Amino acid sequence: ADLIRLADYQAPVFHVPRTSLDVALYDDYSRVTTTLELERRADADPAADYVFDGVELALCRLEVDGQPWPKAQYDYDGERLVIRGLPERCTLLTEVTIKPHLNTALEGLYMSRGMFCTQCEAEGFRRITFYPDRPDVLSRFVTTIRADKARFPLLLSNGNPVARGEEADGRHWVTWEDPHPKPSYLFALVAGDLACLEDQYQTGSGRTVSLQIYAEPRDLDKLDHAMRSLKAAMAWDERVYGLEYDLDIYMIVAVSHFNMGAMENKGLNIFNTACVLAHPATTTDAGFQRVESVVGHEYFHNWSGNRVTCRDWFQLSLKEGLTVFRDQCFSADMNSAAVKRVEDVDVLRAVQFPEDQGPMAHPVRPAAYQKIDNFYTVTIYEKGAELVRMQHELLGAERFRAGTDLYFRRFDGQAVTTDDFLDCMAEASGLDLQQFRRWYDQAGTPHLAVQGHIEQGDYVLTFRQWTPPTPGQPDKQPLMMPVRLALFGADGQRLPLPDGSTETVLVLTQEEQSFRFPLHGQKEAPVPSLLRGFSAPVELDYAFTTEQLHFLLAHDDDGYSRWDAAQRLYHAAVTRLLSVPGEAVRAAAEDEAAALAPALRQVLARADDDAAAAALLLTLPSEQALADRLPELDVDGVHRAREALRAAIGEQLSSLWWQAEQNNTLAGPYRPVAADIGRRSLRHCALAYLAAAGDARLAGHLTVLFQQADNMTDQLGALRLLVHYGLPGADEALDAFARQWHDEALVMDQWFTVQATVPGETTLSRVQALLAHEGFDWRVPNRVRAVLGALANANPTAFHAASGEGYRLYADALGRLDAVNPQVAARMANACARLPRLPEGRRALLGGALRGLLKVPRSANLTEVLERILA
Ligand code: HT7
Ligand code: ZN
Numbered sequence: 102a103d104l105i106r107l108a109d110y111q112a113p114v115f116h117v118p119r120t121s122l123d124v125a126l127y128d129d130y131s132r133v134t135t136t137l138e139l140e141r142r143a144d145a146d147p148a149a150d151y152v153f154d155g156v157e158l159a160l161c162r163l164e165v166d167g168q169p170w171p172k173a174q175y176d177y178d179g180e181r182l183v184i185r186g187l188p189e190r191c192t193l194l195t196e197v198t199i200k201p202h203l204n205t206a207l208e209g210l211y212m213s214r215g216m217f218c219t220q221c222e223a224e225g226f227r228r229i230t231f232y233p234d235r236p237d238v239l240s241r242f243v244t245t246i247r248a249d250k251a252r253f254p255l256l257l258s259n260g261n262p263v264a265r266g267e268e269a270d271g272r273h274w275v276t277w278e279d280p281h282p283k284p285s286y287l288f289a290l291v292a293g294d295l296a297c298l299e300d301q302y303q304t305g306s307g308r309t310v311s312l313q314i315y316a317e318p319r320d321l322d323k324l325d326h327a328m329r330s331l332k333a334a335m336a337w338d339e340r341v342y343g344l345e346y347d348l349d350i351y352m353i354v355a356v357s358h359f360n361m362g363a364m365e366n367k368g369l370n371i372f373n374t375a376c377v378l379a380h381p382a383t384t385t386d387a388g389f390q391r392v393e394s395v396v397g398h399e400y401f402h403n404w405s406g407n408r409v410t411c412r413d414w415f416q417l418s419l420k421e422g423l424t425v426f427r428d429q430c431f432s433a434d435m436n437s438a439a440v441k442r443v444e445d446v447d448v449l450r451a452v453q454f455p456e457d458q459g460p461m462a463h464p465v466r467p468a469a470y471q472k473i474d475n476f477y478t479v480t481i482y483e484k485g486a487e488l489v490r491m492q493h494e495l496l497g498a499e500r501f502r503a504g505t506d507l508y509f510r511r512f513d514g515q516a517v518t519t520d521d522f523l524d525c526m527a528e529a530s531g532l533d534l535q536q537f538r539r540w541y542d543q544a545g546t547p548h549l550a551v552q553g554h555i556e557q558g559d560y561v562l563t564f565r566q567w568t569p570p571t572p573g574q575p576d577k578q579p580l581m582m583p584v585r586l587a588l589f590g591a592d593g594q595r596l597p598l599p600d601g602s603t604e605t606v607l608v609l610t611q612e613e614q615s616f617r618f619p620l621h622g623q624k625e626a627p628v629p630s631l632l633r634g635f636s637a638p639v640e641l642d643y644a645f646t647t648e649q650l651h652f653l654l655a656h657d658d659d660g661y662s663r664w665d666a667a668q669r670l671y672h673a674a675v676t677r678l679l680s681v682p683g684e685a686v687r688a689a690a691e692d693e694a695a696a697l698a699p700a701l702r703q704v705l706a707r708a709d710d711d712a713a714a715a716a717l718l719l720t721l722p723s724e725q726a727l728a729d730r731l732p733e734l735d736v737d738g739v740h741r742a743r744e745a746l747r748a749a750i751g752e753q754l755s756s757l758w759w760q761a762e763q764n765n766t767l768a769g770p771y772r773p774v775a776a777d778i779g780r781r782s783l784r785h786c787a788l789a790y791l792a793a794a795g796d797a798r799l800a801g802h803l804t805v806l807f808q809q810a811d812n813m814t815d816q817l818g819a820l821r822l823l824v825h826y827g828l829p830g831a832d833e834a835l836d837a838f839a840r841q842w843h844d845e846a847l848v849m850d851q852w853f854t855v856q857a858t859v860p861g862e863t864t865l866s867r868v869q870a871l872l873a874h875e876g877f878d879w880r881v882p883n884r885v886r887a888v889l890g891a892l893a894n895a896n897p898t899a900f901h902a903a904s905g906e907g908y909r910l911y912a913d914a915l916g917r918l919d920a921v922n923p924q925v926a927a928r929m930a931n932a933c934a935r936l937p938r939l940p941e942g943r944r945a946l947l948g949g950a951l952r953g954l955l956k957v958p959r960s961a962n963l964t965e966v967l968e969r970i971l972a
Pocket of ligand 2: 398402420421424
């Protein structure tokens with residue numbers, strides 16, 4: 102596929118003030134008749150042809166101002182329709198047929214369990230009709246949907262229903278009108294027989310909005326949490342950003358077949374069932390939190406994305422980075438801010454940092470792409486959110502809000518750029534953010550090396566920053582970064598700083614910079630608490646001593662800093678164990694555990710204050726995260742060392758783990774509230790240590806927990822430990838689980854994942870069996886991710902098996918999936934991006950498997966990802 106470059110951006114040749122769609126849905130095809138009012142832009146080249154995107158459309162009719170347009174005056178090559186000689190203003194009518202029932206790529210109009218639905222971002226609309234399918238063409242849409250009334254009683258689109266009627270043959274139609282001009286990627290249509298949970302929301306200005314959440318009738322009892330979350334998000338956006346909802350209806354529809362989490366179509370969000378359905382019996386705590394955050398995210402897009410949208414797809418992070426930042430703050434306010442921050446940083450460091458350090462590295466505002474679908478990445482989303490967070494840190498809450506007020510006011514109804522956003526921040530604050538722009542264009546994780554020493558009675562901190570080269574960007578410039586800092590004295594208290602405070606934000610702009618802090622006669626160097634709240638997305642290199650890390654873990658009042666100190670202690674312990682030969686690992690792990698034990702006991706002793714924070718502090722980094730910090734991925738060594746350390750910690754603190762498990766056993770009905778979620782997570786953390794220790798009482802205990810659980814968090818937690826540690830009762834529990842939940846797709850996804858993540862190479866034959874299971878379906882992305890995504894992302898010892906069997910299995914699966922759903926296949930191929938960090942033998946095996954895949958033609962999506970990994 103051709104490379105599309107930001108530098109080549111050109112404004113559209115024509116406006117489309119009005120778009121009328123007439124979509125007639127039938128069993129084996131749909132007929133789409135589109136009427137576009139076209140107006141050549143005043144500044145456009147008068148000789149330029151009108152070009153419309155349109156992929157795999159069967160063109161039946163093309164008329165201009167009511168007359169057939171001569172065939173010699175247009176060309177269609179299967180992707181683009183070029184019309185020559187159009188008048189400056191005209192009405193274009195096209196009629197096409199499409200095949201939604203054959204659409205397994207889940208882009209454009211497709212079918213999911215008997216209902217019709219759409220996914221248009223980024224370039225799905227061109228699979229429905231001919232259109233200038235680009236985000237900077239905004240139009241008012243009127244949509245009429247026609248379908249069989251008995252099978253599709255519900256016909257939905259964006260905006261408000263304005264007319265309806267009946268036709269011959271038991272068919273009916275509904276017309277929807279959306280008063281807000283929007284780009285085509287925000288168009289949506291749904292036709293089905295769905296149940297609805299309805300509620301209302303009164304906006305700050307007194308308007309009543311009807312809230313409607315649709316799902317299959319069997320799922321009607323799983324919509325309350327989404328509705329609560331939606332109302333909370335609406336109130337939050339009014340309170341925190343002064344932004345109100347702008348239509349009379351807000352609809353969410355749950356669909357089973359969906360490539361991502363959800364989609365913010367104007368007034369008609371379409372959600373993956375996994376991000377909207379929630380019920381204590383079938384949904385884990387993490388699932389409940391995901392629903393809250395995704396419902397918030399899509400709602401917040403109504404302003405950051407829909408009212409103010411992107412000029413082109415290079416600006417994707419304009420809406421995604423800002424909206425992730427907004428949803429992170431919303432979840433932080435709804436739950437525990439400190440815990441939420443650690444969870445977000447954990448994802449960033451575990452997933453985005455590796456992306457930014459590998460062959461898929463790209464800037465938050467990329468300069469070029471082949472398939473935009475491949476750029477819905479953690480860099481665009483999560484690193485993009487960190488850039489917005491840094492602006493918040495640099496400006497402070499008040500000036501940041503002045504900046505967003507200006508942005509939404511100035512650009513309402515427009516398609517703009519990340520530079521426009523930054524200009525508003527600079528203008529509203531008076532800050533010079535020129536250098537900050539580099540963050541958007543420069544890929545890679547910056548390193549920040551810090552050294553401290555005492556000089557003439559002052560404590561001097563020296564910061565040196567650099568960013569390693571990334572593909573296509575060998576040379577990097579210094580960045581503007583906020584470093585939040587406190588200094589701790591030996592008594593565990595924060596020292597006063599020159600500005601009179603005890604916590605400050607240093608703004609770095611140069612490659613090397615020093616800052617002096619008077620110690621007022623104190624002789625000892627303080628312990629620095631650096632990058633508090635993870636104030637910049639960088640790799641911090643500071644040679645903390647073990648004592649300093651224990652000190653910070655005990656005294657630091659910043660949640661992130663304490664967690665980071667614990668992570669550093671665990672990393673160091675596992676790294677030391679890696680060099681211990683086989684038989685001696687157990688004894689060495691006991692020594693490591695003994696050294697960690699006092700700190701862990703202290704965390705457990707204080708766990709009642711914040712159980713969720715305690716669970717995070719007590720959880721070792723994942724195998725992947727540990728391996729990522731080594732010069733080369735040593736998956737087997739890391740697994741052995743980590744398990745040995747977990748076993749030793751489990752044994753040495755055994756009685757405390759049992760105590761934590763008892764203290765955090767909740768009475769009363771399940772509630773998805775932060776305090777209870779925290780206690781359940783601490784309880785399961787304790788159980789996991791006991792499992793690692795091989796505690797003899799555990800299997801029976803877990804079996805009882807599994808059988809008596811009244812919620813999915815407990816039931817699944819017990820099942821996972823039984824199965825992963827091969828405990829007595831594991832097979833029976835798996836069977837019982839499948840019997841109980843065979844009819845609940847989202848729960849069965851978990852059943853597949855539990856089995857695909859059993860550590861060790863033997864799991865590969867199990868995965869083969871899961872792929873052949875009657876419940877496995879290549880057309881359902883959730884199920885594919887549950888097995889293959891879990892294998893590649895959460896089971897390093899199986900995926901990276903020395904035999905190369907994991908790679909072969911995965912490559913075969915990617916090839917098969919690509920024929921069904923290229924977007925999902927390409928996303929899943931990203932799991933192979935650690936290839937350059939593998940030891941030689943494995944690198945050759947994975948490289949061979951991926952090159953083999955490219956021996957036959959593959960989709961442009963998959964090809965782009967594989968070629969970049971193999972480059
Ligand atoms: N803005 C939405 C993006 C999205 C998407 C992109 C490509 C292919 C399928 C997709 N489904 C949803 C999601 C969001 O960030 O809110
Ligand atoms: Zn989004």
